[in-house]
Amino acid sequence: MxxxxxxxxxxxxxxxxxxxxxxxxxxxxxxxxxxxxxxxxxxxxxxxxxxxxxxxxxxxxxxxxxxxxxxxxxxxxxxxxxxxxxxxxxxxxxxxxxxxxxxxxxxxxxxxxxxxxxxxxxxxxxxxxxxxxxxxxxxxxxxxxxxxxxxxxxxxxxxxxxxxxxxxxxxxxxxxxxxYAPPSGELRPNPPDAREVLWVGMIRPVKRPDRFLALAKACPHLQFRMIGGAMGDTPAVLEYYAQIEKQAATLPNLHFMGFVPFDQADSYFDRAALLINTSDHEGFPNTFLQAWSRHVPSVALFDTGSRIDQQPPYCLVQDEPALSAAVQRLMQNEDERQQLAQLGHAYFVREHxxxxxxxxxxxxxxxxxxxx
Missing domain, CATH: 3.40.50.2000 (Glycogen Phosphorylase B;)
Incomplete structure (x- = not known):
């Protein structure tokens, strides 16, 4: 390799x-x-x-x-x-x-x-x-x-x-x-009192971290966590990272962590209620697998083509208003969130x-x- x-x-x-x-x-x-x-x-x-x-x-x-x-x-x-x-x-x-x-x-x-x-x-x-x-x-x-x-x-x-x-x-x-292999043995579903909305990825334009900031601003009653470092050290990359970090600092309900090593970042899925992916383009996000293995449901703006019983194993939305509406609905509706979590976990076991x-x-x- x-x-x-x-x-x-x-x-x-x-x-x-x-x-x-x-x-x-x-x-x-x-x-x-x-x-x-x-x-x-x-x-x-x-x-x-x-x-x-x-x-x-x-x-x-x-x-x-x-x-x-x-x-x-x-x-x-x-x-x-x-x-x-x-x-x-x-x-x-x-x-x-x-x-x-x-x-x-x-x-x-x-x-x-x-x-x-x-x-x-x-x-x-x-x-x-x-x-x-x-x-x-x-x-x-x-x-x-x-x-x-x-x-x-x-x-x-x-x-x-x-x-x-x-x-x-x-x-x-x-x-x-x-x-994806869990860090140690079989993972259990996250506790029902998990309340964080999580975003994990490199801070780069294609990942659209700005959409997550807008989501946190639109939902001041929810708690958000953002993990990710700059993809490289060129002036343009570092400037973009600094802009996102500065904007994140203005949101009291968002904990911006910056770069976190993979093994440490992995542990934050254990306390998440929802995973959000805001990318314009992906291959297949490892974060989906980290979430689904733990029964954490996901919301995304792009379609991987994954299906189980003719349904995507995550909440697929078309734009930022729909993203905000879906997140607020899922955080308020425990039954719907758990149904989506079960769907994602079943797909993970079958395919990943x-x-x-x-x-x-x-x-x-x-x-x-x-x-x-």
Whole structure:
């Protein structure tokens, strides 16, 4: 697995703020595969860790650092040279990479030269849009599109991604839903006196944290909690984060926590009555799985395509007024909230357990090896 930015999540490094849903999901999948008997190697960027180590049964190889090399030349060295060296050292049967970017094209090129199957896994609906719009460098967009064409298989998270992949790239995808493992054993439903309305995500425009602030302002009688750090350290990213933090400070019924390490943020689902997702685009939110596993119902403005008994396992709304109305209704109606919680939990058990995800990946891996 080319998991370049996943090391902070895997190692539980609280001093590093590289935390996104894609990294969390890749660690979850890797641990599920290890439990299923698959030997998993992570290729990670250099965050000061040893050149090689083992974490949770996963072999971890270090490659280049985020800022290593001379500007203008670092793409060739150490990025291409370091990545290819680590891939040779991994000596895997199948290679896997998640998230759109240059690494997709580099991985598939190396795999073609060495007769190895390569899997690309989408992390967001944006990965399959024309462009894609979340990759800003022209060279990296070209590498990603080339890699997407050359991948032996493309893993998608939801039915919408299948439609986008077919329409924009003329490829079919293998649907493997995301998974989530509770931190310790089987989780129990949250207590009926849980009253917090929770939002968890990176503070970036596509996640629309401004909608959550507007929701808290429209519902002064409810208690809200917001968890999330800045996605990077560029001036624009930090300025946007500062704007959200400043606006949050004006709302007395909102507790803005900023960045919280994943294992700590996970615990706040135990006290939530509702989870809110305000994103314009997603792949499949890990936060849904954290909530549903605990019988915490969710409200969102986008459709993942998930259905159980022809119903989405969460409250799907179309705009901000509908979001406010749904939240107030659910917080006032315990029976309706519990019905939605049961629906979400049933869908989680059916589709998103680590064992189910591992079985689906095992089938894909066996198919790719048979075709090699």
């Amino acid at each position: 080319l998991a370049l930015t996943a090391y902070p999540v895997l190692a539980g490094r609280r001093d590093l703020r590289e935390l996104g849903g894609a990294q969390v999901q890749q660690v979850m999948i890797a641990r599920a595969l290890v439990r299923a008997g698959i030997a998993v190697t992570f290729i990670c960027m250099d965050y000061g860790q040893p050149e090689e180590e083992w974490i949770d049964g996963i072999r971890v190889l270090r490659t280049y650092g985020p800022n290593d090399g001379i500007r203008g030349l670092r793409f060739l060295h150490p990025r291409i040279t370091g990545l290819f060296k680590a891939m040779r050292r991994a000596n895997a049967d199948v290679y896997y990479q998640r998230c759109s970017g240059m690494a997709t094209g580099l991985m598939t090129a190396w795999c073609r030269w060495n007769n190895k199957p390569a899997i690309y896994a989408g992390a967001s609906d944006l990965d399959f849009q024309p462009g894609p719009p979340n990759v800003h460098n022209r060279r990296d967009r070209w590498l990603f599109r080339r890699g997407l064409r050359q991948a032996s298989a493309v893993v998608i998270q939801n039915p919408r991604q299948r439609d986008l992949l077919l329409a924009n790239h003329q490829r079919d995808g293998v649907l493997i839903p995301s998974c 357990s680590p064992a189910t995800t591992a079985e689906r990946y095992l089938a894909l891996l066996q198919d790719l090896k048979a075709r090699t």
